[in-house]
Amino acid sequence: MHKLLIQYLTKLKYLNIILLSVVITACSDPQAEQNAMVHRAVSIEQSDECHLCGMLISRFPGPKGEGYNKSTQSMQKFCSTKDLFNYILQPDNQRQIKEVYVHDMSKTPWQKPEDEYFIDGREAWYVIGSSQKGSMGSTLASFSKQKDATYFADQFGGKVYRFDEITLDML
Known part of the structure; x- marks a missing residue:
């Protein structure tokens, strides 16, 4: 049981890393940055x-x-x-x-x-x-x-x- 829990937590950790990578990639999209800048112009x-x-x-x-x-x-x-x-x-x-x-x-x-x-x-x-x-x-x-x-x-x-x-x- 303990071994299964460790495997599950390890997989969860990798899933979080992948999710974080996706979010960072999406946030660095040049078009998203351009759109964000437009909202700061007054x-x-x-x-x-x-x-x-x-x-x-x-x-x-x-x-x-x-x-x-x-x-x-x-x-x-x-x-x-x-x-x-x-x-x-x-x-x-x-x-x-x-x-x-x-x-x-x-x-x-x-x-x-x-x-x-x-x-x-x-x-x-x-x-x-x-x-x-x-x-x-x-x-x-x-x-x-x-x-x-x-x-x-x-x-x-x-x-x-x-x-x-x-x-x-x-x-």
């Missing part, structure tokens, strides 16, 4: 002002941006992706911004981007130099997929870049 309200220039964000077309500042534990909102990059690429701010969100412009209208289409800005594709304008004139069009960014660049001009390829000189 809505842009009518009265929200750009953290960089102070303009009312919702009055202008084009993709917007948000950055979570770990030192202030607050979400900083920007009227355009250009202002977002101008802020987060400053050496003092690079270490402070933990998360970055931008609109996926393949899923939302250019004239009034919708908040449910925020994506992880570090994983996005950007078009710089297009004819489409944002709050301060030229802006960076943001997309979740490279093919959408390339199609946009073919239609409106510009060149496609990844997040980590963008520099202050390009802006």
